[in-house]
Amino acid sequence: MASEAVLKYLVDTNRPYSCADVTVNLRGAFPKSAIQKALDALSEAGKIKCKLYGKQKVYAAIQVDTVTEESDKTDYDALFKTLTQELADKTNALKTVEINLKNLTSTPTTDSAKTAINEIKNRTEATEKKLEILKTSTEVVSVEEKKIIMTEHEKLLKEYRKRKRICSDMLDAVLEGYPKSKKTLIEELCIETDEMVNFKLMTNS
Known part of the structure; x- marks a missing residue:
């Protein structure tokens, strides 16, 4: 029973x-x-x-x-405090694990990252070939076509600056509670800055 x-x-x-x-x-x-x-x-x-x-x-x-009732009561109180502290410690540890799990699940897999890199490389190569053709071409771009191109370029330029600013703000927010330097954080996140890849922005001016 x-x-x-x-x-x-x-x-x-x-x-x-x-x-x-x-x-x-x-x-x-x-x-x-x-x-x-x-x-x-x-x-x-x-x-x-x-x-x-x-x-x-x-x-x-x-x-x-x-032992006497009074001593027994003291033992119960001490045990309760110990168990309460253990519960708090395990709760904090669980929160840390959940945060790490969320970060890991939001990170792209190796295969998806490789696929994205290949797509970017292909687009870059195609753009470079098109640019080379335009440089050697004797065809004259009309004023209207040039205006459309410049407008699109300005639009992309604004979007680039917006995203770069958001990225910078996110890094600054993380650095507020990060114990190491910004350089170390960038290396751990595998981020490449414009300076690291020698990227130079072309403006319409």
């Missing part, structure tokens, strides 16, 4: 446990509802002690020649 198993476990371990603890430590031999019913019955029968800490009930066997 659940009552016999619960009583034996509490006597053998001689430690206070909650209903959830007893259920887990008995390795699912009985459902939690049966464990709770057994604990309440044993407590009412005076075979075990029940202490209430907030909404949490803690049970312990009544041992022969145990």
Whole structure:
């Protein structure tokens, strides 16, 4: 029966446990509802002690020649503080793991990154070939075509500056709580700046 198993476990371990603890430590031999019913019955029968800490009930066997009630109360208080601190520590550790997991899942995989790089390289090569053809071409671009090109260039230029500013703001925000230098952060994030790749911006002026 659940009552016999619960009583034996509490006597053998001689430690206070909650209903959830007893259920887990008995390795699912009985459902939690049966464990709770057994604990309440044993407590009412005076075979075990029940202490209430907030909404949490803690049970312990009544041992022969145990310490005085006052000392027993002190031990319960110390245990409760220890368990509370352990819970806080594990909660903080869980938050850290969840943040790391979120960062990892938001990072592109190696295959997707390689695919994106290849696409960019192909577009770059095509653009360079087109530029080379335009440089050697004797065809004259009309005023209207030139205006369209310049307008599109200005639009892309504004978007580039906007995104660069957003990126810079994000880095500055991270650096507020980052213990190392900006250079180290950029290296860890595998970011390439304009200066690192010798990129020079062409303006319409």
